[in-house]
Amino acid sequence: MLADEEWRRGMHTSRQEIAGSRVLRFSGKPKNPAAPRSRYALEAPASAPAAKPGQTPAAPASTPRRPSQVRRLAADVLPPVVTRAIRKRRRA
Numbered sequence: 630m631l632a633d634e635e636w637r638r639g640m641h642t643s644r645q646e647i648a649g650s651r652v653l654r655f656s657g658k659p660k661n662p663a664a665p666r667s668r669y670a671l672e673a674p675a676s677a678p679a680a681k682p683g684q685t686p687a688a689p690a691s692t693p694r695r696p697s698q699v700r701r702l703a704a705d706v707l708p709p710v711v712t713r714a715i716r717k718r719r720r721a
Contacts, residue, residue, distance in 0.1 A: 643654045704712050 642656075642717045645654065700715075704715055707715075
């Protein structure tokens with residue numbers, strides 16, 4: 630039976646003990662798929678190419694953009710708990 634289990638690697642198998650005897654169960658459905666990756670998981674940071682000697686780093690970006698009208702309106706309309714989180718994130 631164990632050799633048969635090796636042969637059926639692509640199938641869902643379960644081992645149970647019933648009345649003191651081991652029971653292997655095979656089902657026609659495929660193995661459980663891996664959990665999907667969270668859309669909120671952090672992306673791996675893209676490594677910047679190493680600066681060549683003698684080159685100066687690029688100039689920092691100009692002044693930060695102002696928030697859009699929609700974001701300003703949302704900050705005014707949303708409850709204080711949410712707006713605090715928005716302001717904290719803006720400061721960081």
